[in-house]
Ligand code: SF4
């Protein structure tokens with residue numbers, strides 16, 4: 001069953017006519033990576049401390065959606081890596097995203113919603129109740145003083161629990177196919193074997209944390225929202241919502257809540273970056 005789900009998701013992404021920028025042949029996403037976590041994985045409970053009590057566990061999501069308990073089940077996540085054309089289009093940008101990046105973020109998220117619906121339909125059809133939190137009326141954005149903008153389900157944290165990647169200095173996820181990705185997830189009562197979890201810590205893949213080097217994302221951010229202390233969500237939110245969104249809306253007719261500069265032209269853009277070589281004495 002697991003192989004069949006992986007193959008159907010891959011097929012959806014590689015063959016769908018919606019996985020491209022409108023009126024062009026430019027593909028938005030490459031082949032996805034897919035991970036599985038047990039709904040009883042302790043990480044989900046720990047997110048209540050890490051993110052906030054408003055963040056729901058998979059079991060709470062199931063209860064809210066179906067008014068039923070979920071003794072066992074699976075969180076399925078996928079990573080959608082942006083194609084090279086989309087990434088390279090952003091390389092020379094310094095303040096706002098390229099047209100291709102802005103459109104890929106906008107139409108790419110619409111495509112991600114289609115994929116969420118597809119996966120919910122696929123598993124529901126074989127008799128297992130399934131919810132995509134991002135599409136549910138129970139999904140809410142919240143603002144908390146000490147952590148900033150958050151929501152009732154973090155797909156990045158779900159993806160971390162499925163072993164798909166670890167967090168970066170920018171709070172994004174550095175995966176096997178890099179940091180320039182989008183994430184999607186569903187929660188299902190279908191029980192599937194969890195993916196291997198190979199990380200020792202939440203920042204394993206980021207050069208800043210594993211070798212005290214890099215910081216390329218700090219230099220790329222036009223809002224000064226990234227520092228050695230991490231990602232300032234408020235500064236990023238203000239810049240992307242108040243400056244980027246109106247600018248790309250006027251220029252390209254899309255509302256894109258990210259400039260993506262910190263995700264492109266950085267060593268972790270398309271893969272887990274290699275540790276720097278030690279200098280010989
Ligand atoms: S650019 Fe460097 S410091 Fe920033 S997230 Fe990537 S690896 Fe970490």
Ligand code: SF4
Nearest residue numbers: 221223236259260262
């Ligand atoms: S999305 Fe843009 S503003 Fe936000 S942290 Fe990245 S580079 Fe900075």
